[in-house]
Amino acid sequence: MxxxxxxxxxxxxxxxxxxxxxxxxxxxxxxxxxxxxxxxxxxxxxxxxxxxxxxxxxxxxxxxxxxxxxxxxxxxxxxxxxxxxxxxxxxxxxxxxxxxxxxxxTDGIGFLRSFEENTGDRIEGKSVFVLGSGGASRAVSMTLALNKAKKMYICNRTFDKASSLADDIKRQTGIRCEAVSFDPEEIKKALQDTDVLINTTSVGMSPNMEESPLDKSLLDKRLTVCDIVYNPRKTRLLKDAEEKGCRIVEGLPxxxxxxxxxxxxxxxxxxxxxxxxxxxxxx
Known part of the structure; x- marks a missing residue:
C-alpha cells in the first residue's frame, strides 16, 4: 500500500x-x-x-x-x-x-463472545467474581450483568473503587453485586459462591509474566478462570488454574x-x- x-x-x-x-x-x-x-x-x-x-x-x-x-x-x-x-x-x-x-x-461484547465460544456455555445464571475495577472491569462486569449473570463480586485493592463499581452495577442492572476487600479470607469466602473468575487487571502481563493477582491456594477446580491479559497467551493465573483442574479461557479471543x-x-x-x-x- x-x-x-x-x-x-x-x-x-x-x-x-x-x-x-x-x-x-x-x-x-x-x-x-x-x-x-x-x-x-x-x-x-x-x-x-x-x-x-x-x-x-x-x-x-x-x-x-x-x-x-x-x-x-x-x-x-x-x-x-x-x-x-x-x-x-x-x-x-x-x-x-x-x-x-x-x-x-466493545470490550464487554468481545469478552462475552470469547467466553461463550470457548466454553460452550452461557453466562446467564452464573455467579461471577471479577478482579479489578478499571475500565476493562466496568465493561466486562456491566455486560455480564446485562446478560443475566445471577450474582457478581467486584474485588479491588482499593475497596472504595470496588464498592463504587458494585453500586453502579446494582443501580443500572438490578442484579446482586457485592464489593470484596483484597483480603484472602474474604476472597476465599466469595469464591465458594462463584462459578466464573475473571482477571481484568494487568497483573501477569509481559514483562511481569510470573506475577498473579491471586494466590494459587484460593483456586478451586469448580471454577472457570478467565484472564483478559493476552501477552503472554497463558498467564501465571491461568497456569495455576489449569494445574488445579479449572477450565480456563485465555485473553487472546x-x-x-x-x-x-x-x-x-x-x-x-x-x-x-x-x-x-x-x-x-x-x-
Missing amino acids: IISTKTKLTGLLGYPLGHSMSPVMQNAAFEYCSMNRIYIPVEVKPENLETVVRGISKMNFDGFNVTIPHKIEIMKYLDETDEYARCIGAVNTVKIKDGRLKGYN MLVYQGAEAFEVWTDVKAPADVMFEAVEDF
Whole structure:
C-alpha cells in the first residue's frame, strides 16, 4: 500500500504499548479488505491525553482505540458516547466523523463472545467474581450483568473503587453485586459462591509474566478462570488454574473479538475475524 494524503489513520492510545498486538491485527484486516488505512500505536502518558486527543481530531484520523490507563478518562474529551458506553462508564473505541468524536465500548461484547465460544456455555445464571475495577472491569462486569449473570463480586485493592463499581452495577442492572476487600479470607469466602473468575487487571502481563493477582491456594477446580491479559497467551493465573483442574479461557479471543467490533464501528464493513486471529497467532 502506498501511503498518501488519502490514507485514513486509526490507532491505539495507551501507556505503555510495547505488548500490544492490536496494530498487527487491525492492519492485517485492513489489508485483507483492500482498505487504504493504517493503524498505529500512540503511547500517551495520562498528563498528555487531552492534548493528543485534541490533535488527533484535527488530523487524518477517523478513529482510534483506547486502552490502559485511559478508558475512563477519555470520556471527558469526547463529543458524544453511545448509550451502551454511557451505561458502562468507559470507552475503548472512538469514531471521528466531521471532526466530532463519538465513544463506544466493545470490550464487554468481545469478552462475552470469547467466553461463550470457548466454553460452550452461557453466562446467564452464573455467579461471577471479577478482579479489578478499571475500565476493562466496568465493561466486562456491566455486560455480564446485562446478560443475566445471577450474582457478581467486584474485588479491588482499593475497596472504595470496588464498592463504587458494585453500586453502579446494582443501580443500572438490578442484579446482586457485592464489593470484596483484597483480603484472602474474604476472597476465599466469595469464591465458594462463584462459578466464573475473571482477571481484568494487568497483573501477569509481559514483562511481569510470573506475577498473579491471586494466590494459587484460593483456586478451586469448580471454577472457570478467565484472564483478559493476552501477552503472554497463558498467564501465571491461568497456569495455576489449569494445574488445579479449572477450565480456563485465555485473553487472546477477547482481544480479537473486541477488535473486530471496533473495526466495524470505523468501517461499517464486517470484520474478517479469521484473518485477525491468524495475524495475532503468528505474531
